[in-house]
Amino acid sequence: MVRRISLISFIFSFGLLGTSCHTIECGEGTVELDGECVPVNFPEQTLGPHLCMPGSHWSADLAKCFVDPAAVCGRGTEVQWNDDETEFTCVSTGEPELPECPVSTGPICINGRLRYLVDPSDPTKFLTTEIRDASMLAQLEIVFYDPLEYASVGSAAVPLGIATIDPESGAFIGTDISVPSQGYVGLVVRDKDWVPGADPVMFPFTGYAYKASPNVNIENSFGVVITKDQLQEFEDALPEGYMATACALGGIYACGTWIGVFREKISLQPVSGVRPFYGTNASIPEARIAFLDKDGSGRHTVLTPGTERRYTSDTGTVMFFGAELTNYFGMCDQMLTAAESRCVAWEMEYGKSLQGGSAQKAMFVQYLDGISLNDRGNK
Amino acid sequence: MKQLLIFLVSLSFFSCQGEPFHGSRIIANLYFANIDGETLITPTRVRDPGGSGYTYLQPGDPGYIDHYELYAGIDGVGSVRLLNFHIRPALEVHHPCLQFLEDTTRVDGVGEGPFYFNMCRPPYPDVEKYMFVVVGASPSDLGTANPGYNFLDWGADLLDPSSVTTPDCATNTRLTFLQEATEAFCAQIDSSVYIGNPFQLTKPLSGEFFGVVDGIDPRTNLAIGGLSFSILYDLSKVTSLFVVAEPDPARLTTENFSLNLPPGAGKVVLMSELEGYYGYLDKESFEGVWHGLMVHPEGEPLFFEYTVYPDLDTDNAWF
Structure with missing residues (x-):
């Protein structure tokens, strides 16, 4: 019996040792591939961050500059590329700037403005008129939901966050919004201090959904307003x-x-x-x-x-x-x-x-x- | 017993000499928002006017992408080409090698059969349009064994002379193939060339299957998606992962296919960095696994969220 246990222990130990031991150490500039150290591809050493245009980002691993137009052109401006799409300039949109979103580290930030579904003062305008009326903005609030959860459970859904609205510029910003696993965030406009189940006073509960990912802010978005x-x-x-x-x-x-x-x-x-x-x-x-x-x-x-x-x-x-x-x-x-x-x-x-x-x-x-x-x- | 213990200790000492790394695994989801998923397919194809079919671009054509290459940037000193892959339709409904699969479940056949798969019937056109898979690339110089991905060209000599030249699933107008010639041809296609399996998508008739691009399965209306890559390189020093959309098929010749080539002239379409600006690579938050997100450097809504099991030898999750 002892001999049998010893044999089993031996076989088990052999298997365990054989699969858990990794002792190859590859030197600088090499990487292990199937038991051998092979060289990585070295980038051109004459390149460097100094070659990147202002606002672009140097990747040491790739030895390349990456331009992120959104990082270069600030709020209230937009990127205009030349015909060859090799250079761009930042052109003002003429709009007041939106509040700046902090760099996301998981939960995201959403900023933007509100639009009427149909402009009450000019019903020919559909989903284009932005709301700048401070007295109007003071009577509503913007809440973020998981729209799929809301569609399932209605007002029992738990909000992901709430936005603050600047009545002067009409811009809103919401921060620290956790992205639901389904990858959608719903931006909902409703009466200020609305309570679940209450009938609307001025602003029926109106939602618009965005596809979202952790760490990726949603900027220059819009929410939709329908009046009662x-x-x-x-x-x-x-x-x-x-x-x-x-x-x-x-x-x-x-x-x-x-x-x-x-x-x-x-x-x-x-x-x-x-x-x-x-x-x-x-x-x-x-x-x-x-x-x-x-x-x-x-x-x-x-x-x-x-x-x-x-x-x-x-x-x-x-x-x-x-x-x-x-x-x-x-x-x-x-x-x-x-x-x-x-x-x-x-x-x-x-x-x-x-x-x-x-x-x-x-x-x-x-x-x-x-x-x-x-x-x-x-x- | 004492002798046995001494033997085991000795064995453990000697068995550690030169033990290779057994690989790592990347589990991922590739997803896109409001871009046309069709534009991700490689080699690039464009819809014909009227939606009757596709035209496959040729190398050198504007906008042509031959394949994708997954790279790891290591410790800020260089990069390693981990693997080459395609994004393909799950099935191509007019693919010659899918026309003579015997279909024992078919109920609309006339006579005793055998009955063959009719790829024009629903839901297979939807599977071509709306379900995309990530598969291993194949060498680009395999001659006639490489379909070149355009069934209208490479299958021309397999067509029955009486066949129509333009198939149209909307009217059930199908190409008809010469069975013997087609089966002989399909039998000698290189095993690395992807041919989907209409009966079991995860086990293609040919080629290496990495998984499905996130989307809705048009047959069931259920969310589907997920990728799994086995990587032989030791990724412990990785500082970035990125994907290049590569227009040059010469990088996949038989000679070049397995070489660790530096990134070519293609465009970086997905990128994540440990200490950088794009996406992220988090090695600290979870014990034994890393988590990351690759994003498009120019802000296109294309994402590759992944978990890396950097050392399968020490991983207690067995695959």
Whole structure:
């Protein structure tokens, strides 16, 4: 018996020793490869940081200068490259500078400004008007959420952080925001001092999501604002009883609404003639959607039920009432001709991996950027 | 018993002489945000107008990327080319070597069979468009055994004379191949050339599979992604990891394939540094493993998040 134990110990020890012992030491400038020390590639020794232009970054391992335009051009400026894309200059955007984000070491910083979904004073402007009115800004707050968690559990979701807003410049900044494992951060606008479950006073809970990574700040972003009055106008624009059919809770806000804007990826032009799809490969039921359209004066005041028209107008915008958390994309309505539909004319294709949705008492805005297969959409 | 102990002690002393390093492992996720994933594929291809197919760029064409090279910068003195890889569609639906796979589960065949895989039926076009894999590169001078990645060119002599020349999955218009010639050709393709396996993506019919680029599996609507690389180099002195998008196929000739070439003229598309500006490499926060994030130096939304198991000999996580 003792002999057997000794034999087992011997075999075990041999195996253990054979796999845990590493004694090769390679000298400076070499690295071990499969038991041998092989040389690394030495960079050109005449190069050095002194050759990098101001603001660029020297990598000793690569013996190269790397230019990070964002690091060179400060807030309120933008990079303009020359035709050869070998040199750039920083050009002022004319905008007041955003508050500076600290260098991220894990949790991130988000700065930017707020935009109206539709400008109340000029409804022809869609997702372009920034809010600079200090009295207006004083009545709202910006909170960061995991948007996927919010879509799942609603107002029980735990905020990731809260932004501070500069009423003078209209800029906001939020710091120390931990990026959720799914890689999305939602920027939500709501009434100041809002409490979970409360009805909106001025600002219905409106979210916009960003793809995020730890250590990578999101700068010059924007959040979307919809006023309570605008929500009521949307409700009024629908045929009587339509919402009761679209969603059992009977209201745009009560149901929770996803607002999707179909665009072309490069030109960022809205795309008409898109049928909204979700999930694996299903069109969103027509009775549960409406399209945001313009009236004869170009104002975004018309909501066309999906039962009357099943594809986007030239605003590219759809509302899905009672939207669930899933993937969203679009398909060209093949009953339309190229003259009737940008989607058909530009041969648009939308990826199927974009996650979206909404939750009760929440509005969620999302861009869906597609590709023009014939390149006509990005000219 | 005493003699046995003395023997074991002696053995342990002598067994340590010259024991090589047994490698390290990188577990990673490659993901992108609002860029077109199609632009990551190598060798580079572009969609044809109308979406009927793809045109594969040729070496020297503007925008052509032949393959990717993963490098480690070591101790600020130089670099090591760790491996070469491609990002490929998980499956190419018109690939000749996928047309004569016998499909015993197919239910729409007429007669007794045998039935062959019909790569035009859903969901396989989606797998080509929306699911990308990271695979080992193959030498670029393998002659006809190297597909050159354009099935319309390299498979031309395998086509049935009556075949259409332009396939279109939207109308189930398929290329038809000569079975005997195709099977003979596919049998002699170099084993390093990637050919996907429609029945089990993780075990390709040919080539080395490192994993899947993060995305949604279009067949199941579930999130999918993850990479695993075995590295033979000792990475203990690493100070940076970076990926170069390399336009020069000559760097992958049979002669050059395994050489530790310095970075070429390609563009650095992913980078992480121990003490630098781009991304990060953290060797301290976790016992026995490192964690890092490679980012695009020009701010493109492309990321490579990784964990390094720097010494598999001392790692208690067995793979």
